[in-house]
């Protein structure tokens with residue numbers, strides 16, 4: 001089987017995808033028109049000058065996520081697009097607190113996103129004995145100190161309430177936003193609450209700051225996964241710790257090249273060393289609209305630059321299923337993984 005065809009059929013996850021960075025462009029413009037909101041030309045592009053330039057688009061995407069119908073639609077479309085690329089499991093993340101300014105509460109926002117997910121699951125699972133397509137939510141808190149540090153505890157409480165009282169598929173907690181100068185340890189209380197409640201814990205780290213930021217996320221937030229982790233290899237003992245504790249890196253290649261313009265191309269990205277050193281990682285999109293990418297494109301780019309074979313690609317995908325924060329019991333998660341393995345073996349047998 002030709003590599004791109006194998007990639008599209010291989011069951012994959014997207015564990016790191018921001019709802020507010022992953023709208024369909026057509027939907028963004030339709031909603032902007034509906035709300036009489038102006039979106040300037042040239043905001044979303046292939047290359048960005050800096051992290052600030054990259055982040056500029058979120059002002060516009062968040063502006064159209066202003067009612068429940070729009071949020072549900074955006075979530076549903078994200079699920080549909082990913083499902084068409086052979087993504088079986090997604091963890092969709094966003095900061096409800098950033099969307100509250102339009103008058104919705106955190107719980108209304110999480111309920112709306114969950115409705116979009118539920119619609120997708122009901123549509124895509126109609127003929128399989130076990131539901132192979134699943135999606136869930138990671139609630140993000142923001143690193144910015146003045147505005148949001150005090151809100152991370154409130155954010156984690158709203159995540160737990162959404163799961164336990166409303167029965168929504170909230171599975172994890174994340175820290176996003178400006179990494180440099182805003183250490184994760186300011187949010188250790190929120191992460192302790194998340195851990196005690198059994199929420200999965202991931203932290204954006206080692207992207208806009210050094211390996212010490214990853215160490216901080218693991219030590220002070222008990223992170224089980226790291227968003228990006230691009231600077232991990234600066235620190236050898238930390239690399240060993242990540243490996244030995246099976247902390248998964250959520251690697252987003254296209255996004256990394258865009259937010260770190262000093263990386264000229266993928267030959268300067270450490271993911272090939274991650275493979276050589278057996279550092280656990282999987283591939284993810286980060287922001288499908290802002291980065292102009294999708295899951296198959298991320299796998300194709302990784303495969304081309306490092307000449308990855310089918311077995312290596314399948315291992316990267318399997319790592320995603322191993323490290324998911326699944327919405328269900330440990331037993332249900334294992335049953336799901338077993339079903340995915342059967343599907344993966346079927347695809348590999350045909351290649």
Ligand SMILES: [Zn+2]
Pocket residue numbers: 016018176204227286
């Ligand atoms: Zn991210």
